[in-house]
Amino acid sequence: MQIGPLRFDEPLFLWLLAALAPLYALWVRQAVRRRRAVRQYLATRTVPVRERLGRGGDLWFWLLVLAAATTTAIALARPVTVARVVRTAGADVVLLIDGSASMRVTDVPPDRWRRAIRFVRTFAETLSWREDRVALGLFAHYAAPQLRLTKDPNALFFFLDHLGEAPPFRLEVDTTWDTNLETGLYWGLRLLEKNEELYGPSANGKAFVVLTDGQTWSGNVRDSIESALARGVSTYVIGVGTLGGGQIPEPEWPYGVVPIWAEGDPIYSVLDRSSLQEVALAARGRYFEIDRESDREIALRIIQEVRGRSARGLQEQTVDLYWYFLMAGAVALGLALAVTREQVQRWWQVAGVVAALAALIAVT
Template identity: 25%
Template sequence: MLRFAHIDFLYGLAAIPVFIILFLVVSRWKKKAVASLGDKNVVREMMPHVSFSRPWLKFIFFILAYAMVIVGLSDPQLGSKTEEVKRKGADLMILLDVSNSMLAQDLAPNRLENAKQAIAQLIDKMHDDRIGIIVFAGQAYVQLPITTDYSAAKLFLSTINTNMVPTQGTAIGAAIDLGMQSFDFKNGTGKAMVIITDGENHEDNAVEAAKNARAKDVAVSVVGVGSANGAPIPIITDGRQTGFHTDSTGQQVISKLSEDMCKDISSAGGGVYVRANNSNSGLDIVMDQIGKMQRKMYDSKTYKDFEDRFQFFLAIAFALLLIEFFISNRKNMRLSGLKLFEVKKP
C-alpha cells in the first residue's frame, strides 16, 4: 500500500502550471524581441552562439526535478505487509453538505472549506475509531466507507467539492438513511453520525430519519455552519467567482443558517447541536459527546512496516538538476561545426 507521510506537500504540484505559463510568456516576449531586430535568418547569423531550443530542454529538466522534489518532500511510503490487529473503538459517519449554499462566505474561506478543515483536524486526533464520509445535496453518496485508514480519509476529504453531486438540494434525510445502511451493526460497536450543514433542508423528512437512527442506538449530532444573517451564494466557473446566484426577480439569493431545523434533527437523533464559527468548528464539543459511546474490540487489517521512499525521488531530482545545470544556453560550436551527413560535391 502506498501512502504519503506529509500529503499536504503535494499541493506544491499546483505551481507547475504557473511555471509553464510564465515560461511561455517569457519565451513569447523573447521571440518578439528577436523578431524586432530584423529578418530571422539574418539575426540567427548575427547570433551564432545562441540556442533557441536549449532553454526549452533546461526548462523541462527543471519542471521534472521540481515535481520529484515535491513528491520526495511528501515522503511516499510503501507498506510491505498486512496484519490482523485488535482495535477497540467506535464507528463515526460524517455527513457533509455539499450543496451550492455551502459556498457562502459567512465562514472563512467558505462554509464547505471551513467544514473540511475541521474534519481534517478531527481525523488527526483519531486513533482506533473508524470513520466514514457521506456527501449529500439533492442526493446522498458514500464518499468514503467506514475505515481506520486515516490517510485515505484525508485524501478523499480533499477531493470533496460542490460539483460532485449533480442534483442540487439538501436531502439530509437521505444522507441519514444511507449512513444507517453503511454501518455494520453486527460488530456491536457504538455508532454515531455528525451532520455538517447549513440546515436548508427542502427534500425530505430529516427529523423522521433521525428518529429512526436513534431507535437503533445511533446518535445523530448536527454542526450548523453559516450565520443567521446569511450570505450570498457565489457562482464559481472554472475555479473563479463570476457572480452570485439570483432568484427569478433578479435579487441575490441569501443563504441563512436554519438553526431550528438543525436543532430539531439533533434533538430527534439524541445528539447535540453546535453552531460553528470562524474560531470554533464545534466538532470538539460533538466529539466529547461521542467519546462516551461504547467501544468494543474488533478485527482490522492494517499495513505495517512502512518504508520511506523519499530518497529515490530526491536522488532523481538531484540528477535532473545536475543535468540542467550543465546544459548551456549557448551552442557548442565544435559540435555544431560537425556536419556528419553533409554530402560533399565533387
C-alpha cells in the first residue's frame, strides 16, 4: 500500500493552531524560567543530602493539555490521505437458470431444476464476496431477472430459498415449454449495463453461467453471444440432465381440458450436449456437466478463470485520519491526569474531556 500526501477537508479549523502557538511560546518561557530558578535555589541552599527536583514539575501537565488541544484542532480539520492499494481480482457473474418445462425431468435426482439450484448454492459458497458480485436471472420463452449484481450473499440465498422447489414458470402456460437462451443472455447483459449506469464501470472480469438442458431452443443465440463478447462477457454453460433423459411431467389441467397446443404424446427430454458445447465454444467459455465433476470443482474453475480476466492495478482509496488524532488527544489527556497533583488541574482535565467530546460530535 502506498500512502499519498496529507490534505484537510476543513482547513479553516487549522487557524486554531495559530491561537495555540503563543501558548506553546509561553510554556517554553515558563520552562526556561523554572530551570533557571531551580539552579539558583540549589546553588544557594546547603543540605546534608543531595536534592533532586523535577525538571518540569507541573509544566508537564500543561504541555500535555496543549498537545491534546493541538491534536483535537487537527482532527476538526478532517485530515485525509489517499492510499493506493493493489486491486485484487474480482468476478461479476450473472447466473442464468433455465426454468422451462424440461427442467422438471427427474433423470438427475431430485429433478433438473432442484439439482441446478443446489449447484448455484455451492457456487455462491465458493465465492469470496469481497470483490466478487453475482446477479440472478431465469428464462424459458421469456426471461425473469431476479437479482441485480450484489456483494450480499444473503440476497442471493433469499431468492434461492424461494425458488428451491420449482421454477416460477407454470406448466399450464405454453411459453414454459420453450427455452429461449437469446432472451436469457439479453437480460443478462441488461443486468450488467444497469449496474454500470448506477455505479460506473467495473474492472472485474465478467461472465454468464448458464444452467440448462438445451432442450427445444428458440431465438437467435448467436446474436446474443456476439453482443456479450463485444462487452467482454464470456459464457460458461453447465449441462443439467442425462443423455438417457426422461419424460416431462404433465400438468394438471383445469377441469381436465387439454388446450390444443398441449395435445399429443408426452414429451421426452434428453440433455442436448452437442448444442451446449457449441454455445460454450462460440461464447469463449467452457462447457461443464452436472455430476461429471463435483460442483465445487466446477465453481472454482469458473471463478478462477473469470477473475483472471479482471483488470488489476493500483486503486485509490480515501482514508480518514481524524480518528488517529482524536486518539492521540485522548492519550495526552490520560497522561496529563497521571502527572497532575492539584485539584485545579483535575478540573482542567474534565474541561479537556468535554472539549474532546464536543470535537468528536462535530466531526462525526
